[in-house]
Amino acid sequence: MLVCNHGFLHDGPFPTPPQTQAAFELQSTDTSSTTAQAGQHVPIIVTLLDALGNILSSEETDAVDIRVDAVFPLSMPFSSMGGGRFGATLERACTYLVSVKVNGQEINEWPRQLHIAPGPAAPDMCTLSGNAQVRGVVVGRVARMLLQARDAYGNTRTIGGDAVGVVAALGRGEDKGTKGVVVDNGDGTYRLEVAVASPGRWTITPTVHGQPCGPAVWAIEAEYGALQPEEMMVVHGNAIKGVCGTSDVIMVKVGE
DSSP states (O other), X not given: OEEEETTEEEESSOOOOSEEEEEESSOOSOTTEEEEETTOEEEEEEEEEOTTSOBXXXXXXXXXXXXXXXXXXXOEEOEEEETTEEEEEOOSOSEEEEEEEETTEEOTTOSEEEEEEOOSOOGGGOEEEOSHHHHOEEXXXXXXXXEEOBOTTOOBXXXXXXXXXXXXXXXXXXXOOEEOEEEEOSSSEEEEEEEOSSSEEEEEXXXXXXXXXXXXXXXXXXXXXXXXXXXXXXXXXXXXSOOTTOOOOEEEEEOO
């Protein structure tokens, strides 16, 4: 059978294209790798050319056996969208090795690396750690917790910059509560500091981008702790001057 392609006749079927090009359709200055976020659609376009450098049509490209796969550390095929276009949505944040094969042969300059970075912080996926929930807190003293930011797929974020807050409210949080202090550690974790003013059951609510972190809402018990010397003062008494062997009365109160 004779097949006409770009004005040339040859015995069919169409031979394996001697030239193949493939590229990520994401902006990247590095031709050997590219970066996307978890959950972002990653498109790859495969361009086939004949021996004279002519680009094959979509129909001719679809007739060729082309496979695009993430092969390491997880195996995942890219779906064909027709005309040499392939795409996949990768959820795990890591560096993948992506393979492009035409008729079973890896094309030049592939496989390439695809870096999947964690996506934006998702309030419902962030986690809180610390001893306050188990041991409780002491009234008037700073309790510290650590918030780990994660994206919608549970990937641990490794950079800071998220809008994180924390509020401590007595009871179930019906009142506005007291805002705590947040320290951005710059690595996806945030140190939260709160000090409660009275004993009872307090609700600690971290927020990310203005939304409560549901799984990270804590109920903690606050109690008065043992007095420290710096928390007491002498308010009056007659023992500023004394005589050995005698005693007098002084009054000590907790400092305000």
